[in-house]
Amino acid sequence: WFTLGALILFRFLSYVPRPGIDPSGMASxxxxxxxxxxxxxxxxxxxxxxxxxxIALGVMPYITASIVVQLGATxxxxxQALKKEGETGRKKxxxxxxxxxxxxxxxxxxxxxxxxxxxxxxxxxxAVVEPGMMFRIAATISLVGGTLFLMWIGEQITSRxxxxxxxxxxxxxxxATLPQALAQLFEGG
Numbered sequence: 001w002f003t004l005g006a007l008i009l010f011r012f013l014s015y016v017p018r019p020g021i022d023p024s025g026m027a028s029x030x031x032x033x034x035x036x037x038x039x040x041x042x043x044x045x046x047x048x049x050x051x052x053x054x055i056a057l058g059v060m061p062y063i064t065a066s067i068v069v070q071l072g073a074t075x076x077x078x079x080q081a082l083k084k085e086g087e088t089g090r091k092k093x094x095x096x097x098x099x100x101x102x103x104x105x106x107x108x109x110x111x112x113x114x115x116x117x118x119x120x121x122x123x124x125x126x127a128v129v130e131p132g133m134m135f136r137i138a139a140t141i142s143l144v145g146g147t148l149f150l151m152w153i154g155e156q157i158t159s160r161x162x163x164x165x166x167x168x169x170x171x172x173x174x175x176a177t178l179p180q181a182l183a184q185l186f187e188g189g
Contacts, residue, residue, distance in 0.1 A: 003161030006153050007172045013055045013149070014048035014176075018142050020135040021052045021116075025127040029119065047177050052116070052127075054146035057108055058173060059166050062151045065100035069093055101151060102144060109143035110136060 017023060030050045041049055041060070049056045073079040073093060082089035113136040117128050128135055150169060157165025 003157050003163070003165075003168065006157050006161065006165070007168065010055070010150065010153060010169055010172055011176060013146065014053050014173075015051060016054050018052050018054050018056065019138045020129050022127055022129050023051070025125050026050075026052050026116075029116075029125045029127045032125070047173075047180070054142045055150055056112070057105060057143055057147050059147065059150050059154060059169055061104040061108060061147055062097070062101045062154070062166065063170075065097045065104055068100060069097045072096075098151070101147065105144045105147045106140060109140035112143065113139035 027050075048058065069079070073083045079093065079096075082092050085092075116139075117131040117135070119127075151166070154165030154169050157163070157168055161168075
């Protein structure tokens with residue numbers, strides 16, 4: 001039941017808008033970008049990228065950080081030693097993964113905010129209510145918070161629920177957008 005409740009919470013969060021976003025402008029902006037890489041990332045985020053919710057980045061920064069730390073543990077000598085320490089080393093590497101997740105999410109969140117401002121202005125669509133530094137800061141903070149909350153939910157599912165929590169969150173996002181993707185496939189074909 002815990003896993004089901006956590007996945008339902010994930011789906012609800014995908015509808016919580018990010019501060020400073022005009023939903024109708026965002027929908028128009030996303031429609032101009034259909035069929036590209038944004039649709040691909042939108043599938044993994046469960047549609048929250050299209051709605052520009054607080055969890056628009058999903059768990060992708062965490063996945064990226066995890067891959068980087070795992071590669072680092074095979075290539076970087078001090079991290080190799082941590083990996084061989086057992087449980088304490090694993091906890092330390094997990095902590096590095098979390099720190100790297102915060103860094104990656106901060107960078108990605110900031111550039112998404114800048115991209116929304118510039119892409120919207122270039123297309124003549126205002127997806128951002130009040131562009132500027134305050135919007136960028138608020139957008140970055142909300143995206144970092146959303147991604148860290150999803151990372152925490154994933155860890156809670158892993159420890160209290162069924163299966164790997166982060167994998168289940170990714171699967172729930174894909175399953176949620178599957179009907180829409182199939183409809184687009186059959187309309188285009």
